[in-house]
Amino acid sequence: MPAAYDRYLVPVVFRPFAEDLTTRAAALRPRRILELAAGTGVLTSGLLAAAPSAEVTATDLNEAMVTLGSAQAPGAAWRQADAQRLPFPDGSFDLVVCQFGVMFFPDRIGAYAEVRRVLTPGGRFLFNTWAPLETHGFEVALQAGLDRAFPADPPPFFRAFPHGYADPTVVAADLTAAGFTVEEVREVTVHGRAESVADLATGYLTGTPVRAAVEERGGGPQARAVVTEEMTARLGPGPVTAPMSAYVFSAVA
Template sequence: MTATDRNEAMVAFGSARASGTEWRQADAQRLPFPDERSDLVVCQFGVMFVPHRVAAFAEVRRVLAPGGRFMFTTWGPLATHAIAAVLQAGLERAFPVDLPRLLPTVPHGCADRAVVAGEPTAAGFAVEYAQELTLEGRAASAADIAAGFLAGTPVRAAVEEVTARLGAGQVTAPMTAYVFRACA
């Protein structure tokens, strides 16, 4: 079994926890595997982060052996995901203008089953079924949920960019501000 992720940190994380599995960094739109290599490809909550899903699905089709299967999961609508909906409501209160659209457009951006089912078809698959499933999410604490949203979404890349550019030690950098004085 081979597991992949585009993010090298996730590859390292998985490698440390799942022995017996080969972990590789890979871009879903350019899989580093030969044609017709696999009987099964599974993508758990990853397709939402791929910019060109049909191209990625075509890559999956290329690496599947004849008769192979592709299974993937996406999140349903944001309103049906109670934990993410709470975060979105907080963002809406904090940003009444220029609301960040990350949650509805990325993790929950594949919530239209008809649209998403058409994408594997466009890549040469015959979609056998699309099933809605509602389970109860659990977390040890709300703080763990907040950390998960920060570390398990594209926000993590932005935070890592700060460390990569500024280093791990003390930071000194220019910061521009404007000072105004008005007279009546």
């Protein structure tokens, strides 16, 4: 799954937002950076290049992601870690960053409290979350394909998780409950570009947790063909571009 995610989704969906977060992070002139949910290292690589004097520690809960990420961004110190139980002393970092990871934390307020613990006083937590599903052109088309492939029980993953924490007032309230001062909330829209809709569908169906949901429903090549056909009808065969929106949060410990 990490390899498919990295090959098909990172360049199209995640790199544009990683570039945005990298610019914001570098402007803070951090000395010690902790990255949560680092995945295969697209943001990590940007941080290493944009803040060459900073020490970067990259973590992910998934050991397979850590293995691939550490090979692609070897300048960071990589380790497997749970954001809700961070294995670092108090005040270890002056910046914590996370790209599209907080939506998956089972206890978000608890995780935010852990982030605050490992930050120095006045340190910043910089992260993004997806806006509602309807603002993501690729995933609207994908969900339509899943609805068509499984009309009785379409996988709810994208609505429930990536786009299930899409109210910025809720996110801000959770940060405040964990002891943060919310400094800025900004909506960012970029355009992703995919060379092939078929590759994009492959990335989503084999490089994300929806893969298990499709397999549980008995989906196989036929389901992939239906999803690809629906995405192509909506987006074109490729190359295609589509808007994608997210919220960027900056909070002070």
